Amino acid sequence: MALFQQLxxxxxxxxxxxPIHGGLLEGIIVTVCGRVSPHSSRFQVDLMHGSDIVLHFNPRYEGGSEYVVHNTCHYGHWGSEERKYETPFPRAQTFAxxxxxxxxTYKISTNGKPFFEYKHRMPFSHVDSICxxxxxxxxxxAFQYPAPHYAAPPGCFMVPYKRIFCGGVHPGKIFIIQGFFNPGGNRMEISLRHKTGIAFHCSVCFDENVVECNSYEDGKWENxxxxxxxxxxxxxPMxxxxxxxxxxxxxxxNGEQTHTYSHRFTKLEEIDVLEVSGDVELTFVQP
Structure with missing residues (x-):
């Protein structure tokens, strides 16, 4: 199974x-979303080759000092640490x-903002698993092989949000939207658009706990x-x-599969706009 087809x-x-099926290739994005435990002392994301740690990303919360360690461990021997004294992931908060x-290099972004570049000490093609x-x-x-001309997402996610992306939609393409409903808010809407319509529209309704999917073509909504x-x-957070x-x-x-929606607009390469609107505050978007 090719990496960009991996669920x-x-x-x-x-x-x-x-394991990472197919290994790492240039241009692949590894995405990890979660929440730091309220009393966390540390956690780590490791890209591995057998027992070697090719990339060690290690936020630490110890002794009142919060920082991130980047390193490589080859044949049981750690290299020199590269530290950044900044906490991109506060305790008890969600992160991307x-x-x-x-x-x-590995270009590392946190919550949509560039954070660190780590030069390769071992070939990235050797990576075969993630821990x-x-x-x-x-x-x-998640793992995604993006289209050419990939650009890191902006750090500002104002609503309504609109983003033009290159390369269209392809098998393995992932869109991630994180945020909160505003007080009294009821609805969030996500649209994947092309020049003449909306290929895919997803509406999340808070009060009814319903997700509705649809398409807009030829000037009218479909069923x-x-x-x-x-x-x-x-x-x-949602x-x-x-x-x-x-x-x-x-x-x-929130990790629960709610829908499988067959492509009605099949020219996926022509879809190039992501829009998010509604009663929400966005914290992270990956187009």
């Missing part, structure tokens, strides 16, 4: 240890970590498809993930 992992238990593999451990809760681990979702809570396969979209809300 994401939702709400996996920690410690998490999975992205690792973009480039020819020279995550420590005091952290996971909501999503919608509704499904129930587990109880949503305004005081808790994560909507849309995963595109060859013939349908899979919709997950």
């Amino acid at each position: 994401p992992f939702f709400n996996p238990t920690v410690p998490f240890n999975r 970590l992205q690792i973009l593999v480039t020819q020279e 995550i451990g420590g005091m952290v809760e996971l909501s999503l681990v 919608g498809e509704k499904s129930q979702v587990a109880l949503l809570k305004r005081e808790e 994560q909507v993930t849309i995963f595109s396969s060859c013939d349908h979209y899979k919709v997950f809300v």
Whole structure:
């Protein structure tokens, strides 16, 4: 199975240890979303080759000092640490970590903002698994091979949110939307658009706990498809993930699959706009 066809992992238990089918290639993005435990002392995300740790990403919360350690462990011997004295992931808060593999470095982004670049000490092509451990809760681990001209997502997620992306939609494409319902808010809407219509529209209704999916073509809405979702809570973060396969979209809300929606607009390469609107405050978006 090719890496970009691999389904994401939702709400996996920690410690998490999975092979990476096909290994790492230049341009692949590893996405890890979760929540740091309130009393966490540390957690780590490791890209592995056998027992070697090719990339060690290790936020620490010890002795009143909060920082992140980056390192490599080869044949049981650690290299020199590269530390950044900043905490991108405060305790008890949700986070989104992205690792973009480039020819020279791993470009690490946290909550949509560039955080660190780590130069390769071992070939990234050797990586064959990912391990995550420590005091952290996971909501999503995903792998994506993006289209050319990938650009890191902006750090500002104002609503209504609109983002043009290159390369269209392809099998393995993942969209991640994280945020909170505003006080008294009731609805969030997500649209994947092309020049003349909306290929996929997803509406999450708070009061009714319903997700409705539809398409807008030739100036009119088609027949919608509704499904129930587990109880949503305004005081808790919400994560909507849309995963595109060859013939349908899979919709997950807080890790629960709510819908499988067959492609009605099949020219996926022409879809190039992501929009998010409604009664929400966004904390992270991956187009």
